[in-house]
Amino acid sequence: MRAIGIILAGGNNHRMKELSRKRAICAMPIAGSYRSIDFTLSNMSNSHIQKVAVFTQYNAKSLNEHLSSSKWWDFGRKQGGLYVFTPAVTADNSNWYRGTADAIYQNLSFLKNSHEPYVVIASGDGVYKLDFNKVLEYHIEKKADITVVCREMEPEIAVERFGTIRMDEERRIKEFEEKPLQARTNTISCGIYVIRRRQLIEMIEKCAEEDRYDFVRDILIRYKDIKGIYGYKIKNYWRNIASADDYFRTNMDFLKPEVRDYFFRQYPDIYSKVDDLPPAKYNVGAHIKNSLISSGCIVNGTVENSIIFKKSYIGNNCFIRNSIILNDVYIGDNTHIENCIVESRDTIRANSYFVGEGGIKIVVERNDRYVI
Amino acid sequence: MIKKEMIAMLLAGGQGSRLGVLTSKVAKPAVAFGGKYRIIDFPLSNCINSGVDTVGVLTQYQPLRLNTHIGIGIPWDLDRNIGGVTVLPPYEKSSNSEWYTGTANAIYQNMDYMESMNPEYVLILSGDHIYKMDYEVMLDFHKSNHAEVTIAVMPVPLDEASRFGIMIADENRRITEFEEKPENPRSNLASMGIYIFNWKTLKDSLITMAEQPALDFGKHVIPYCHEKGSPLYAYEFTGYWKDVGTLSSYWEANMELIDIVPEFNLYEEYWKIYTKSEILPPQYISDSSMVEKSILGEGTDVYGEIYNSVIGCGVTIGKNTIVRDSIIMNQTRIGENCLVEKAIIAENVVIGNQVRLGMGDEAENDTAPHIYNSGMVTIGEKSIIPDGINVGKNTVIFGETFPEDYTEARLASGKSLIKVGDEQ
16 A cells, blocks of 8 residues: 555544544444544554554553554554554653644654655544545546545534535535534444545655644635635444443444444454453343343343443353343343443442433442452 | 473374274374364473473374474463474484384483573473373472372272373382282372483483383383382372263263363363464354353354354354364354264364264164264264265264265265275
8 A cells, every 4th residue: 555544533522522532533432342442543554554554642551552453453564563652751842732734743753754655544434345445546546635534424423523625626625614513414423534645745754834723624624715624524424422322322333233344244343352252151040132242242231222332241140131241241140231331341239220211321430349 | 591480391293093983094192172262282381381482392193283383382371592492303313214113212302402492401302191280290290209200190080090190109109019000909099191301310310211212202212211119209180181082972061061161171270271363253043043061163154053163263053053062163053954973073074064963773883882872973084974964973074074975965874974084
């Protein structure tokens, strides 16, 4: 592949509520066995992008642990590899990443020292499969300066939290509004861009000179009339995680057979860090309906329409419905959980009762756990 | 110069013929176990957990699956700059090329490998037991006794002792005598086939005994060391240790994993068992399913009912199918409305709809009753069973089968239907 990859994984937002206290959005666990950044990393690896930089900033501990080895995504190579860049104090800079463009600027040497002619920039919070080679081909064919991957969203999805796009019949972007108050189109930017490396360096340096820090506002929107910025439409499954509700819905999508088939059974695969957990175990009294259960779990109770992440324990007579139990949660006997997201490593005492009414409740319970 | 205190030599070349069709195409150490593991994962994980980071794996019989599984040793952290895992197949020499003719002969033929690691001690392991053992503790025992050879032993019931090599030791655990499968055992300490040798002792005895045909540790090398007067010690191990050499012991060892608190616990935080995981997604249990007293691997989809069973990764169990007391290995697909009772189904098997396995009365197997017994149905890897077939007990099926291979869509109890590989 003639491109290097940049994954923007620094972000956080308050709409994730308590869930972001622990980790960056890109490290949010998805679909039982994955984290959100696995999708972008696997897509890059499967597109034969060999050199990938991940820019992290906010609460990166979980993410750094996840990226502790690059071998799971096949980036443990002599040619290329996986680079994790956190903001660093240097002789000429003592700032955090003040925005996406600033993050790239602070690591401009990564771009300058590469020789590949193109750069794929992607946010690390998308759940999707995409062959970046196809986007690059399109980019070259259109002689575009920047190509933005975009998608027409289903009418039931509120697009006001995205960047919305309007294109002409040539697919050139005419309008780009970041988080509009009232959207005039339901085509949104997926936060995935292809751009020539030299072009990017030039634009980023210009931005820095003018004290501008945001890739979308200060490059895409600012340059849209003078540069050829084109949209590449995708039709397949794509979701991103920007709020606790999105997070819940995206996970629940994996209970649909077509979504599981698309991600789990169709080539190419999504990779993740291997945790070496034993098989999931179902004891007498286990009663599971329409649920995903991950390895290392021990189930003694009832689970319906739920996703149980790795290594969780569900006690006798528990009743769990329409909920997400993140990894390494211990749930004591006779507990009732409904419409909840239970934070990872929680310990829930026996006979507890948690029900989300009129929405999803986030359960964070830090009790002592007595491991037998 | 490289210097390793202790290296391990893992004997993984055996066929394990008493596992029948399960080992027709794969070496016994590569047979699946416990849902997602293979038998060799246990000694390999023990090695890395004991701090032994240099392991030579001796392969001979059907090594393909084993080689792909081991690779460069990434799952066990055995991909090392110095040492790590090395697969050692028999090789052609300028004179006297031969297969590995015995356990010690195999080690003898790899003298150069061991020499290159410059070890102080050599640990000899076999790739066909299920156990967790800290070899470092055994090495401490070996050192503190100034032993030249230490043999791991475990107490067995006296009436079963005649099936094993029995060690007779004095109060200091020094071995005074040993008997191979004695009729009237004088001790209950059975050899587990795990030895620590001082490198010098091992090298000397292998070179001296080199001409012995089918050179074997239990039969030749250990007796030779004893006669020579080397101090031999018995290291007693009391943890879980299971030989899975027969189909019934293999089945039992798998079933022990599904107890509430199994004797052999895979869920302990320390002493993890590592394996190569190709399949990552969680398992899906549908609306119409029931799963009880079972363990299931990653990526398995269940639409039917599973009781008392060990299911591998990437398996599909169709709607209204009931699986009981069975072992189903990776990537096998079972159709709808089937009934599976006490079956061992190997990897990548496809079973149609309305198939019933393990039905009817018991009858002794007609080809190999010493292998296929205990009322089990055994199905070899990549077999295909068409819709609507009824299969009896003590039966074996291997290969792609068609309706015309069965009489009135039935394989009666005790019958064998083997369409590929060597007849057993």
